[in-house]
Amino acid sequence: MTPLHPIDLAVMSCYFLVLLWIGFRVMRSKRGESESETFLAADRNMNLFQTTASTAATDIGGGFSIAMGGLGFTLGISGSWLIAISGLSVVMASFLVVPKIKRWADRVKGLTTGDLFEQRFDRRTGIMAAILVGLSWFTFVGGQIIAGGKLLQVTVGMDLSVAIFVAGAVILAYTAMGGLKAVIFTDVFQMTILLVGVVFVLVPIGIVRVGGIAAMFAHFRSDSETASMVQWGAAGWSQVLAWFFSIFPVWFISIAGFQRIVAAKDEKTARRAFLLTGVPIEWPLFAIGSTLVGMFARMLAPELVDAELATPTMILLLLPTGLAGLVIAAYVAALMSTADSCLIGPVAIFVNDIYRKLMKPHATDRQLVRVARIATIVLGALAIVTAYLLPRVLDLILYAYTFGAAGLFFPTLGLLFWKRTTASGAFWSIITGGTSAVAWTIAGEPWVAASYVGWATSCATLVTVSLTTEHSDDEDLEAFAT
Numbered sequence: 001m002t003p004l005h006p007i008d009l010a011v012m013s014c015y016f017l018v019l020l021w022i023g024f025r026v027m028r029s030k031r032g033e034s035e036s037e038t039f040l041a042a043d044r045n046m047n048l049f050q051t052t053a054s055t056a057a058t059d060i061g062g063g064f065s066i067a068m069g070g071l072g073f074t075l076g077i078s079g080s081w082l083i084a085i086s087g088l089s090v091v092m093a094s095f096l097v098v099p100k101i102k103r104w105a106d107r108v109k110g111l112t113t114g115d116l117f118e119q120r121f122d123r124r125t126g127i128m129a130a131i132l133v134g135l136s137w138f139t140f141v142g143g144q145i146i147a148g149g150k151l152l153q154v155t156v157g158m159d160l161s162v163a164i165f166v167a168g169a170v171i172l173a174y175t176a177m178g179g180l181k182a183v184i185f186t187d188v189f190q191m192t193i194l195l196v197g198v199v200f201v202l203v204p205i206g207i208v209r210v211g212g213i214a215a216m217f218a219h220f221r222s223d224s225e226t227a228s229m230v231q232w233g234a235a236g237w238s239q240v241l242a243w244f245f246s247i248f249p250v251w252f253i254s255i256a257g258f259q260r261i262v263a264a265k266d267e268k269t270a271r272r273a274f275l276l277t278g279v280p281i282e283w284p285l286f287a288i289g290s291t292l293v294g295m296f297a298r299m300l301a302p303e304l305v306d307a308e309l310a311t312p313t314m315i316l317l318l319l320p321t322g323l324a325g326l327v328i329a330a331y332v333a334a335l336m337s338t339a340d341s342c343l344i345g346p347v348a349i350f351v352n353d354i355y356r357k358l359m360k361p362h363a364t365d366r367q368l369v370r371v372a373r374i375a376t377i378v379l380g381a382l383a384i385v386t387a388y389l390l391p392r393v394l395d396l397i398l399y400a401y402t403f404g405a406a407g408l409f410f411p412t413l414g415l416l417f418w419k420r421t422t423a424s425g426a427f428w429s430i431i432t433g434g435t436s437a438v439a440w441t442i443a444g445e446p447w448v449a450a451s452y453v454g455w456a457t458s459c460a461t462l463v464t465v466s467l468t469t470e471h472s473d474d475e476d477l478e479a480f481a482t
Helices: 006-029 035-044 048-060 063-074 077-096 098-108 113-120 123-156 160-209 213-221 237-247 255-263 267-300 307-318 323-359 365-389 393-417 423-442 450-468
Strands: none
Touching: 006 160, 006 323, 035 160, 035 255, 035 323, 035 365, 048 063, 048 077, 048 160, 048 255, 048 267, 048 323, 063 077, 063 123, 063 267, 063 307, 063 323, 077 098, 077 237, 077 267, 098 113, 098 255, 098 267, 113 123, 113 255, 113 323, 113 393, 123 160, 123 255, 123 307, 123 323, 123 365, 123 393, 123 423, 160 255, 160 267, 160 307, 160 323, 160 365, 213 267, 237 450, 255 267, 255 323, 267 307, 307 323, 323 365, 393 423, 393 450, 423 450
16 A cells, blocks of 8 residues: 655644644633533533534544445445434424424523433432443444544554554544534534545546446446445335444433534524534435445555555555645544544533442533543543454444443433423333343344344333323423423
């Protein structure tokens, strides 16, 4: 594989220094009584461009950017349905979930999923929801660190273990300094370069290099082993349904999405940002664009042993000096952005739902920020260790999605749309849904996917327990009424 030119390495170094500078500037610019609002909620004043870029970068800029190239390399164009499902999820969330959560968050200064469930149900259910979503998104962090490490390994020639450590260290540095506001500011820069570099530069260059779309399709159709690469239904209904049940619920319960809703300056901004993320950014731009890059690699570098290296390989092979370094840097940084977005969520949950509510209710603003920075470093270090244990990016991402979605999807729908949902119904739905999904995964998923079992168990428990129990005195039935 062609190594990066020294100019590309210089561009990458400057890029990462800028990210660290942004984190430092945010840390220095906001001190005082509202410092925790900056660190955990980005001051709740992000505009449409900032909110959209950060929402999109959190999802497609992460493990999906690596995984989609791999799916394009192995499955072909039908692999794009993976992100199409995510796009559908975020569009639906923009209409159904965003308005209710944003109104509530602005009214009561809500910060986390734990706040959301505690407001509607009770403290016990809020703590349980916070722990479940925090654990599931903490697992997600490791996948992003692995993806960033793989990019550094391929493009810079760095040992994978060292690359994972370096990627993790940079994430911890600027996240611990600037919190959510620094993450959002860096997301804007990263997403712009990533989208332009991959979709509007790399894809057109790749099309020219393979002789045009028609020539590429003809090439794959000429061999019976690759003919399915240009068939939209090649992934198969069972695979697409498995992706759907694992991915579709995520935008309804995502802690990273939740924080973007909280950080947006108003309801209209949050709703439009989610809609634009789904269409046109996720589908069709990135879904088809990133899949095509994997297909280019199948033609131009068919000897690749690891399909998930298809995208970085094409960046090195097709992009000119300087631009290759910039896009690689944006790719690695976007992976970091997803990691830090998924890390700052569990950090916010620990600081707000565990430390402030259970350990030190009268903590000062400065104490909360100090604890948040310590928690960022500790949880981030644990995530790096996790990254060594589960080395395949896509498996880790889907596992994290399944774990969180199984326990929280139906309780969240009940919280927002079904007043008959009781605190007991939500609590036991979370417990049984998440536990059954994890147990089924450990058992090797016999017969059906773990997400199916988790969904069915969670839904049945929510309905049964809610219909057989009464609302407690702590419940606020009007909290999310239209």
